[in-house]
Amino acid sequence: MHAGAPASNAQTLMRSRYSAYCLGLIDYLVTTTLPSQQARLDVSAMTRWSHESTWLGLEVENTTDDGSDRAQVTFVAHWTDPDGSQHKHRECSEFIRKANKWYFVDPNYRPDTGRNAPCPCGSGKKFKRCCAP
Numbered sequence: 001m002h003a004g005a006p007a008s009n010a011q012t013l014m015r016s017r018y019s020a021y022c023l024g025l026i027d028y029l030v031t032t033t034l035p036s037q038q039a040r041l042d043v044s045a046m047t048r049w050s051h052e053s054t055w056l057g058l059e060v061e062n063t064t065d066d067g068s069d070r071a072q073v074t075f076v077a078h079w080t081d082p083d084g085s086q087h088k089h090r091e092c093s094e095f096i097r098k099a100n101k102w103y104f105v106d107p108n109y110r111p112d113t114g115r116n117a118p119c120p121c122g123s124g125k126k127f128k129r130c131c132a133p
Contacts, residue, residue: 010071010095
């Protein structure tokens with residue numbers, strides 16, 4: 001997955017992204033984020049978190065995938081910080097398929113665009129009909 005064929009569905013992409021954090025594959029995390037969001041990612045923070053954490057496991061609680069170009073995956077990620085404190089993060093992540101490739105939608109960045117403006121992903125559709133949550 002990290003160096004081969006794209007993920008066949010959102011849950012597979014979610015699992016491969018967790019593995020990428022475990023393995024320190026930050027470039028993979030960037031390229032599997034929605035292209036219109038990639039430039040705004042805090043790559044140095046992602047790198048620190050990836051390398052300084054001890055990854056303990058991933059639980060996928062639910063996947064909502066109706067066969068369209070949108071899906072959601074609810075998961076819990078577990079890790080330990082360098083000081084030994086254990087953490088877990090529960091999230092319902094959004095995923096979008098563009099040109100037969102799944103992308104993670106980073107909840108920390110939403111384009112500054114009106115609903116009727118062209119979508120920043122370059123699809124040619126209006127933002128409200130494409131990447132708007």
